Amino acid sequence: MFNRIITLIIKELLTVWRDKKSRMILIVPPILQLIVYSYAATLEIKNVSIGIINEDTGIISRHIEDRFYGSNTFSKIYQLQHKDAKNFIDTQKGLLIIHFAQDFSKKILNNEPGNIQVILDGRKSNSAQIVMGYVSEILNQYNLDYMNQNNLPKQQSSIIITRNWFNPNLEFKWFMVPALMATISLIMGMVITGLSIARERELGTFDQLLVSPIHPFEILIGKTLPGLIIGLAEATILFLIIIFILKIPFTGSIFLLYLSLCIFLLSVLGVGLFISSLAKTQQQAFLGAFIFMPPAILLSGFATPIENMPSWLQPITLIDPLRYFMFILRGLFLKDMPADIVMTNLLPLLTISIVTLTGSVLFFRRRLE
């Protein structure tokens, strides 16, 4: 029995390796995607351009402007006229406009409150809010300094001291890269092996396998183990790139990483095999995979946290294998996640693998009869 399984595994690995196109797809896109997207997928705001409309002739607005020019947050500051404002925002030359009214300095010098108007582009409301945070920080600092210089009563009676654990500088890449590793493993595991059965069925080679004296259970092992091996190899390459090229810290245990990886890949292969077992043609299998993958990626918290989703949608994420693996990977990379928390998240993954793998055996067998 072992001999048969080993032969099957070798055959599977050779099939993938010998086809030049699948070999390319196995190696190039994952690496390229990891590197490009880890730099591209960022909600950080850098190189922002802003516009200033200054109708004030006084000194205060010029002092505040100097603060903006002095800060290195903004890559470009445009001086605008009132009439340019609409075009400036419409064509997205900048994310926001700061507007000083005519009597701004006069009011401040008279110890009256003065207003600065800020106009934001709502088409990019998230980014605009973050930039507004920077602007208000600069204004607050100016307020404080102005108070101190003019010996006005001290304002500050309390301060907030902030510490960001696990990622002190809030680098978005640290958040995104583990997620990319999980997502790419999902796509690869699913497509390369899970769907290979659908192809073999259309080509007729799967029927040949079924009429051979090999037991369906052995076929299942012969199909999942190569997938596991390829998936582990892929993940190892990605992991090495992450550590040595992208330089993301890995604080957790390597053993837990590989344990989780194995169980995650099993569940992915399970889903892939399950879809293949239901599909009549290759195209149906691809469509099935296609209907599964993008929602699985979204519902895992890949780009935006699960907690932000409406409460009726959150329970659906519980059947998403990627959700658990993404959580574990982020935890192992950044939080040195202890074994007990990893285990509680591996349990649902294990359940998904068992259900889908046995399900696919049952369906294949029924087809056979």
Add this chain to the structure above:
Amino acid sequence: MNVFVILRRLKGLIYKETLQILRDPSSLLIAFFIPVMFLFLYGYGLSLDIKDIKLGIVMEDTAPRAQSLVRSFMNSKYYDVRIDHNKKVFEKQLIAGKIKGILVIPQDFSKKLQNKEDIAPIQLITDGSDPNTANLIQNYTRGVWQNWLIQESYNRPQNQPIGQINMISRVWFNSELKSANFIIPGIIAIVMALVGTLLTSLVLAREWERGTMEALMATPVTIVEIILGKIIPYFILGMISMALTVIAGILLFEVPFRGSVFWLLIMSSVFMFISLFLGLLISTVTKSQFVAFMTSLIVAFLPTFILSGFLFEISSMPEIIQLISVLIPARYFVLGIQTLFLAGNVPEVFIPDTLKMIAFGIIVFLITAKVTVKRLD
């Protein structure tokens, strides 16, 4: 050969393709089921608006002032607060992802607050493994805390702002700062890229694999006729699917549509053609369903999602990646369709973006025609 013959042949080809589409459940599935499912899931699931942030407050100080601060946090709609006197409990929960931040009110908080010379610190610990949420928590916490200070008039001793510079913000196009308002138009772009590319790549790769494409080529029709005969029915299907998504987006998510249908049709037609040609090109180059599927996934889904600027700011990316994003047609379409929905008709945006997309489409068409040149190898 006269125009009449060409038109008649084209009509025949289009008729044949239309029948094929109507009889093939996969094309209908791609054109109608996938868009609606995507819009629904992504529209609800992809949200940057945080609510009910789980915040653990460590009350080392239980004096009335500290309690009043904690009450402000409990009353805020952004927070779901839990209170403990032991920081250790929360630290474990922060690692487990059960809470997103810890706020520590130190023992001597009220005492320092009372003392005019002292500054009373509070400490905020965020879960930096999710930087966007961590940033927002910092902002919201500062907001709640500042309001509380004003309320308690510790901020302004005489209850009078002195030389105070206030910031008044106005958000154009999206005054309630709803992220769905810019995400939904972006999703429409993603859906169209996917549907267009998948329709032609998967369906045609199957024809290549089965040899029916070669059979078609053995007939006297020209390559341009074949391409047009394939593209036109799928184009109509794709546009119906686009209209469906736009209507569903407006009705389900109450996203305003301030532009004109005319510009929507112009821009989405050009974009749909590009996606269809890309799919055609993929199927012709790969000639296998498996590789075509992988390639469409790699070419259409993630780049549109990540490099189009619909969620992630292109100007924040490193320069080399900004250069790559120039090659993503969705980049031009996303800005156009977001503007169309939220800002209305802005020809200064639409015209250059449409021209860039047309140029892109022509290049893809030429490459496709060149690659598909009746080759029976």
